[in-house]
Amino acid sequence: xxxxxxxxxxxxxxxxxxxxxxxxxxxxxxxxxxxxxxxxxxxxxxxxxxxxxxxxxxxxxxxxxxxxxxxxxxxxxxxxxxxxxxxxxxxxxxxxxxxxxxxxxxxxxxxxxxxxxxxxxxxxxxxxxxxxxxxxxxxxxxxxxxxxxxxxxxxxxxxxxxxxxxxxxxxxxxxxxxxxxxxxxxxxxxxxxxxxxxxxxxxxxxxxxxxxxxxxxxxxxxxxxxxxxxxxxxxxxxxxxxxxxxxxxxxxxxxxxxxxxxxxxxxxxxxxxxxxxxxxxxxxxxxxxxxxxxxxxxxxxxxxxxxxxxxxxxxxxxxxxxxx
Amino acid sequence: xxxxxxxxxxxxxxxxxxxxxxxxxxxxxxxxxxxxxxxxxxxxxxxxxxxxxxxxxxxxxxxxxxxxxxxxxxxxxxxxxxxxxxxxxxxxxxxxxxxxxxxxxxxxxxxxxxxxxxxxxxxxxxxxxxxxxxxxxxxxxxxxxxxxxxxxxxxxxxxxxxxxxxxxxxxxxxxxxxxxxxxxxxxxxxxxxxxxxxxxxxxxxxxxxxxxxxxxxxxxxxxxxxxxxxxxxxxxxxxxxxxxxxxxxxxxxxxxxxxxxxxxxxxxxxxxxxxxxxxxxxxxxxxxxxxxxxxxxxxxxxxxxxxxxxxxxxxxxxxx
Numbered sequence: 001x002x003x004x005x006x007x008x009x010x011x012x013x014x015x016x017x018x019x020x021x022x023x024x025x026x027x028x029x030x031x032x033x034x035x036x037x038x039x040x041x042x043x044x045x046x047x048x049x050x051x052x053x054x055x056x057x058x059x060x061x062x063x064x065x066x067x068x069x070x071x072x073x074x075x076x077x078x079x080x081x082x083x084x085x086x087x088x089x090x091x092x093x094x095x096x097x098x099x100x101x102x103x104x105x106x107x108x109x110x111x112x113x114x115x116x117x118x119x120x121x122x123x124x125x126x127x128x129x130x131x132x133x134x135x136x137x138x139x140x141x142x143x144x145x146x147x148x149x150x151x152x153x154x155x156x157x158x159x160x161x162x163x164x165x166x167x168x169x170x171x172x173x174x175x176x177x178x179x180x181x182x183x184x185x186x187x188x189x190x191x192x193x194x195x196x197x198x199x200x201x202x203x204x205x206x207x208x209x210x211x212x213x214x215x216x217x218x219x220x221x222x223x224x225x226x227x228x229x230x231x232x233x234x235x236x237x238x239x240x241x242x243x244x245x246x247x248x249x250x251x252x253x254x255x256x257x258x259x260x261x262x263x264x265x266x267x268x269x270x271x272x273x274x275x276x277x278x279x280x281x282x283x284x285x286x287x288x289x290x291x292x293x294x295x296x297x298x299x300x301x302x303x304x305x306x307x308x309x310x311x312x313x314x315x316x317x318x319x320x321x322x323x324x
Numbered sequence: 325x326x327x328x329x330x331x332x333x334x335x336x337x338x339x340x341x342x343x344x345x346x347x348x349x350x351x352x353x354x355x356x357x358x359x360x361x362x363x364x365x366x367x368x369x370x371x372x373x374x375x376x377x378x379x380x381x382x383x384x385x386x387x388x389x390x391x392x393x394x395x396x397x398x399x400x401x402x403x404x405x406x407x408x409x410x411x412x413x414x415x416x417x418x419x420x421x422x423x424x425x426x427x428x429x430x431x432x433x434x435x436x437x438x439x440x441x442x443x444x445x446x447x448x449x450x451x452x453x454x455x456x457x458x459x460x461x462x463x464x465x466x467x468x469x470x471x472x473x474x475x476x477x478x479x480x481x482x483x484x485x486x487x488x489x490x491x492x493x494x495x496x497x498x499x500x501x502x503x504x505x506x507x508x509x510x511x512x513x514x515x516x517x518x519x520x521x522x523x524x525x526x527x528x529x530x531x532x533x534x535x536x537x538x539x540x541x542x543x544x545x546x547x548x549x550x551x552x553x554x555x556x557x558x559x560x561x562x563x564x565x566x567x568x569x570x571x572x573x574x575x576x577x578x579x580x581x582x583x584x585x586x587x588x589x590x591x592x593x594x595x596x597x598x599x600x601x602x603x604x605x606x607x608x609x610x611x612x613x614x615x616x617x618x619x620x621x622x623x624x625x626x627x628x629x630x631x632x633x634x635x636x637x638x639x640x641x642x643x644x
Contacts (some may be wrong), residue, residue, distance in 0.1 A: 003374075005329035010336050010375045018406040020378030031378045042452075058334050059413025059455070083409040086451040092444035095437055106328075108419040113359050113367040114334040115416035120357045121341035122409030124451075142437045143480040144473075145509040146427050147554055148464050162461040163414060176575040176618075178594025195512020203550040216583050239465065264491045264498050264535060297610040298496065299634035303641045315642050317616035321635035323629060324620060 008034035012051050013060060017081065022065040022073025058114075086124040093125045098146075106149035107159075117275040149195060152214035157221040158199055161187045165232070167204075167224040170217050180218045185210070186228045191238035200232045200238040209233075211241040250288030255306040258283050292317060335360070336368050339409060340385070344407045348393045369394065376401065388438050392506035417452035418459040421445060426464035430510065432473025436460070468514040469531045475539050475639070476531070480505045485544045486518070489536035490529055494607030498535055504544035507551070511558060528558070560584070565601035568608055568627065572596050572619030578612070579619065595619070609634060 011032045015023065029035040029044060038044035051173035052062060052074070061080040065073045088096065100112040118126050150156075154170065161168045168187055171180040184204040197214040211312050258266055260279045267273060282305070285291075292313040295302050304311040335358060342357070343349060355365045361622035369389050376384035411557070427433065428441040449456045479486050489500050503518035512531050513560050520527040526549055552560070567586075572579050574594040585600040602608060612621045612631030621628040 004371065006332040006336065007371050007374050009329060009333040010371065013337060014340075014375055014402070014406065016376045018403065022363045033374075054330060054333070057413065057415065058330065058337070059411055059416060060498040061411075078405040078408060081408070081410055083411045084453070086447055086452050088444055088447060089440075091436065091440040091448070095427075095440040096420060096424060096444045096448075099427050099441065100420055100429070102418060102423045107415065108511065110328070110331040110334070111413070111415040112419035112423065114331065114338070116576070117335055117342075117358050118410060118412060118416070121338035123345065123407075123453075142434050143477050143508050144430070144433070144514075145507060146423070146430070146466060147509060147511045148423065148426070149330045149511055159462060163418070163458040173577070175578050175593075189461045189463065191462075192512070194467060228402045263496075263498050264496075265493075265533075268535070287512070289633055293614050293616070296613045296616060296638075299613055300637035300641060301496070302638075311642070315639065315644065317613075318639050318642075319644075320617035321613055321615075321620075322632055322639055324632045 003034040003037065008032065008047075009051055009054055013055055013058075013076070016055075016060070016062060016074055016076040017078070019075050019301065022063070022067065022075040024067070024071045024073050026071075028074070083118060083122050083124075086119065086122065088119065088124055088126070090126045098142075098144075102146045102148045103150075104147055105155060107156055108148075108150070125281055148192060150192075150197060152197055152217070154214045154217040154221050155190070155197055155198075157223070158187055158190060158214070161221070162190055162199075162224060167226060167228065168221050169224055170221045171219045172212055173216050173218055175213075175216065183210075183212070184224070185212070186230060186232075188232050189236045189238060192216075193239055193242055198238050199241055200236045200241070202228070204229070209236075211238055250286035250291075252287040252307070253284050254287040254291060254310050256283050256285060256295065257281070257303040257305060258298075259301040263298050266298070266302070296321075325470050332368065332371075336372060339368060340402065341407050341409050343387065343394055343396055344404075347399070348395060350393055351389065351391070354394065377406065412448075412452045412455055414455045414458045417448065418462055420448055421452070421456060421459040422462045424448070424465055424479065430466050430473070430514070431468045431470030432477065434474075434477065466510040467512065467532065468510065469534065472531045472534045472537050473508070473514060475537045476505060476508050479539055479544065480508055483544045485540040485542040486516075487538040487540055488529065488534055491533040491535055493533070493610065494604060496610075501636045502540065503529070504546035506546050506549065507556065509552060515558075517552075518642060519549070552613045557601060562601070562603070565603045566605050566624065568600055568602060568605050568624065569622040570600070570608075570611070570615075570619055571622050572598065572615060573617075575617075576615050576619035579615070583611075597622075604608070606630070 012028065015028060022215045056062060060076050062074055062076050067073050082132055097116065097303060098306055100116050103109040103112055126167055159170065167184065169184050170180060172183045173180040186202040187199055199212045199214060201210065204212040253271065257280050260281065266283060266285055270283040270285050274282040276282060287310060292310060295304060295314055296317045304314045342354065351362050351365060355362045358365065360433045369387060372387045374383050374384065383401045385401060390397055424441050428438050428445065486503050486505055488503060489498055491498050501520055501522035503520050505516055505518045507517050509515055509517065513532065516529045516531060518527060518529065570579055572595050577596055579598055580588045580596055583600050585598050587599045589597040591597055605624055608621065608627060609631050612627065613634060621631060
């Protein structure tokens with residue numbers, strides 16, 4: 001039976017951590033059972049390279065040193081791999097435990113519990129039960145269950161590309177476009193707002209900063225060789241760009257009539273409300289991108305008074321629906 | 325969560341450190357500290373005796389268990405340096421820091437929780453060192469209405485009933501109801517899941533649609549309900565719900581991003597034919613109106629008619 005990968009990785013990690021001098025690939029191959037069974041040199045080499053990458057992903061710093069014979073030796077030095085002292089009190093540990101459960105994305109969920117396990121192993125977390133049978137009173141804390149969804153297939157490759165500052169290429173369909181277009185992007189940051197993920201980065205063809213919604217990426221995200229060509233700004237403003245599109249940053253106002261009993265969210269946003277004797281109210285509301293589409297949703301319960309341009313857009317939309 | 329080889333390796337490295345300092349540790353305690361089941365722990369304990377710093381040297385870890393406690397016969401086989409606590413990887417630091425920062429900025433969170441999170445974040449940043457750097461490339465904002473949030477949080481903690489004036493966008497109306505809170509959760513927006521005494525059913529309320537809230541003195545008494553798995557998405561239409569077919573042009577493709585659907589078929593003009601289910605098709609009249617020239621309801625016919633009728637009525641007010 002093939003030896004399980006976790007066992008192989010564990011043995012490699014312990015060998016690299018336990019050694020006082022760098023070990024060559026040959027030495028590692030004769031020390032670790034799974035490598036002895038690997039068969040050809042080629043399949044061993046492939047396996048070894050992948051395993052080293054996996055351990056590095058787990059945070060292990062592996063040094064490579066060339067010895068006098070020109071062979072490469074590997075070792076994970078203790079000083080480079082030790083967790084600095086950290087001690088959390090019971091409140092901090094509880095709060096962090098709550099936060100660690102928010103990820104619904106497999107890679108980050110695994111990383112979050114792995115981090116807590118490291119803290120436990122380091123003795124950095126208070127003991128919840130010392131085995132004496134005495135139970136500490138529970139610490140009152142918020143009843144909230146936060147969840148961070150990340151169902152978009154593009155999330156993980158983009159997260160890694162942002163982390164490693166690697167250029168990427170993907171096909172992207174703008175919300176109103178018939179076809180997807182290929183985009184070459186230097187990815188800066190990912191931001192989740194209202195449950196949707198957005199990427200901010202530098203678009204190489206457009207030679208400007210752009211924000212992409214992950215759900216509109218079609219197909220795979222592929223990495224490109226080479227470095228970023230444009231410096232990453234200190235502050236990246238994904239949210240402002242998205243809010244502008246969502247009509248949250250309106251600079252003008254509109255005047256509408258609203259039937260009594262309807263359109264609560266319009267009332268809640270109104271900067272000025274005047275109740276009219278005929279069962280309607282006159283509202284002043286912020287006028288930003290997308291207001292026309294929103295107002296049409298209220299059908300005959302909203303009448304746009306000003307500006308004329310908004311009134312025309314709403315009438316135009318209503319005509320399209322009336323024609324069916 | 326299914327454990328893969330990477331997660332298991334990570335966990336076993338921590339286990340080695342943990343067990344070295346705690347001879348005779350109890351299975352239950354270790355499993356709890358590591359956030360895993362006793363079975364998962366035992367499967368790790370099956371692998372560890374196959375591991376060591378050198379297979380040839382015969383220094384495999386002699387770790388075994390009697391089913392209750394864990395014993396390590398040759399803990400010296402691993403130098404104390406080899407079993408040292410390992411530093412946090414970049415992804416590990418990111419996973420905790422991004423989550424902690426997101427929760428810490430939630431409006432309405434108890435101040436004691438916020439303080440604890442901020443203290444923990446600072447300690448983590450210091451311990452993670454340069455590996456904390458990449459965490460700034462990921463950020464999450466939860467939306468919450470601070471005042472409503474605090475009242476719901478308190479009602480759940482004190483098991484008290486709530487009175488709500490709640491806006492239903494489907495009907496464009498405000499309704500008053502008493503609810504027994506079950507839980508408070510955030511997925512982008514923040515929601516209250518509660519037993520609604522008006523509809524005698526479980527309902528989910530988005531906090532930014534709560535127009536008014538009062539904490540009542542009556543105790544909450546929700547019937548026992550099974551908690552939903554939120555990872556499947558918030559809206560989970562049932563197979564019995566009526567079907568709605570919407571055809572959209574390229575400008576209406578967003579419908580497939582906002583509504584969970586059964587199928588979305590590409591149309592030759594770059595549009596989509598989306599089939600979805602909803603318990604209340606009338607609530608989609610808003611969607612039909614919003615789509616305008618970017619799409620139309622195909623089925624059910626009554627829904628398409630009611631949208632057309634609403635548009636005609638509205639146009640009449642503009643003198644058309």
